[in-house]
Amino acid sequence: MQAIVVIIALVFIFWGVGTQMMNRNNSAITINGEDISFQQFQKEYDQAQKRLRDRFNGSIPPGFAEKIGLKRQVINKFVQEALLRQGGTKMGLIVSPAEVQDQIQNMPVFQDNGAFSIKKYKLLLSRNGYSAHGFEDSIRFDDLSQKTLTAIEGFSSIVTDREIQDIYNMEKESVSVLFAKISPDSFSDKVVVNDKDLAAWYETVKDKYKTKPKLQLRYLDFDQDKMAQAYTPTEEQIKNYYDNNIQKFSTPEQRHARHILFKLDANSSPKDIEAQKKKAEEVLKLAKSGKDFAKLAQKYSEGPTAKQGGDLGFFPKGQMVKSFDNAVFSLKQGEISNIVRSPFGFHIIKLEAIKPAVVKPLSEVRDKIVQDLRSSKGQSLAFEKANDCYKGIIGSGSLQAYVKQHPELTVNQTDFFTRESPPEAIKGDKKFLAAAFALKQGELSSLVQTGHGYAILFAEHIKEPRIPKLSEIKDRVTKDYISSKAVELAKKKANDILAKAKAGGNFDQLIKDAGSTLQSSGLLSKVASNPKSTFPPSLLSDIFELSKTSPYPAQIGEVNKNFYVYKFSKRVTPKMTDVSDNERAQYKAALLRLKQQSLVNAWLNHEQKQAVITTSKNLHL
Secondary structure (H helix, E strand, O other), X not given: OXXXXXXXXXXXXXXXXXXXXXXXXXXXXXXXXXXXXXXXXXXHHHHXXXXXXXXXXXXXXXXXXXHOOHHHHHHHHHHHHHHHHHHHHHHOOOOOHHHHHHHHHOOHHHEEOOEXXXXXXXXXXXXOOOOHHHHHHHHHHHHHHHHHHXXXXXXXXXXXXXXXXXXXXXXXXXXXXXXXXXXXXXXXXXXXXXXXXXXXXXXXXXXXXXXXXXXXXXXXXXXXXXXXXXXXXXXXXXXXXXXXXXXXXXXXXXXXXXXXXXXXXXXXXXXXXXXXXXXXXXXXXXXXXXXXXXXXXXXXXXXXXXXXXXXXXXXXXXXXOHHHHHHHOOOOOOOEOOOEEEOOEEEEEEEEEEEOOEEOOHHHHHHXXXXXXXXXXXXXXXXXXXXXXXXXXXXXXXXHHHHHHOOOOOOXXXXXXXXXXXXXXXXXXXXXXXXXXXXXXXXXXXXXXXXXXXXXXXXXXXXXXXXXXXXXXXXXXXXXXXXXXXXXXXXXXHHHHHHHHHOOOOHHHHHHHOOOOOEEOOXXXXXXXXXXXXXXXXXXXXXXXOOOOOOOOOOOEEEOOXXXXXXXXXXXXXXXXXXXXXXXXXXXXXHHHHHHHHHHHHHHHHHHHHOOEEEOHHHOO
């Protein structure tokens, strides 16, 4: 009952029911007067969570959604979509009813034998909880956003040869340096330690040696797994669980398809689109005339599965991009689709086979159900037992007194331990450790939910943190002192070499006099690593600032307490004559897309600054 009350309370809090009863405005977000309802927000948030779960094989790490600001990402998506629609309207852009109608009629999912079916259209919308008006509005909104994007991107349509040359140089240019690593290891034997200097140094760093708080505990442990083993669910309970959770034991329908792809991308010109569509139409005629589909795919497909005859294997609904997915799941076995457009280009699809949805029989999953029921019951049994004991301890006045009255209880006793090095039995149990180290000496905890049940803790003794005397840890401090001073000496030597080299000294001789070895980095580029080079990658960007006239960096490099001095050796600048027409086109397309995206981002940022945007406090950001 407590759990149910909490769930109801959370639902009321999240959805803002209390507020909404007094205020009929049910908007999660408002953008310039355009409302986004809680239902819309929740639907989009659920989809974002599903995508995140898929990335983590079905389970999002605790706290990860909050860490990456998933709610804020969903809000930003709604805001940007609304601003695009509103911006398009200001520009005078419209999506006509005829455009919406044409797009819907060409969706394979609403077709029967290649023709639009109004009956199928209404049936599928009804099954998925859409009204025709709502679905058509969503199509119109999406198209208007796309038209706005296209209009904004149209202001950036030129890429110059100079820009292509610059990006090509950035990617392909390579530089080599002569360098030496100055390691503190070479200076350890040069450090002289005396008690006075050691004591003075310790005073400056003694807080680093402060001990961690230590705790000695007595606690009662209520393990839900152990309690679960004593519970045996009835056949009726097993059957009810199976009936109420049938989706857990079901495998969705899967379909085996082949496809022939005619590639396009976001930067394809109308001429390219028309040419690819014409090729697709010609191959479609061959496929529908009875030609071997796999051989046609091997010959004409531009996708990575061409060698396998376009074979995509079996997959469930929702795995492919929307337009492709809709087409596959509207075909009959052996049927060939009409031309399907996706972000990847034009497809011709053949449905090879259908694997029906399968529900595992109760006999096959009975053991798993028993395990689930035991686990659920074990938690409630552990809570009940822990709660009874807690009441008894309070009534008896102390844990010690209660245990005397109940000798059947096992009291766990620990030695002193730190939070970082707990006993094996509680290692990794963050909730247990957080509760334990929140206690004061002589304090009893409330019920603590652990990783395997519940516990009641008593802080018997606490050793507070303290800074030890130098004499107690002299060997450790001496070792650290030598390491610290060796780093200082290595850094000083590296700085001396760089200063003398800049003043006209012979770099090679300076390195030799320091007892180090001069090395060549070999040619290094910004984008491609050189596995043979021992020059630190973290210093890579600095060397591209060097030249024959300015061969030395502004300062030495430091990586993992090792110091690097280096000098410009060679630069190799690529020639555009080495670039093929295909590469040039790729660079041009990438640059154009980058410029268009930058323009869209700038436009959205400007619009967002001018917009009036409110979010409901019930979203709990």
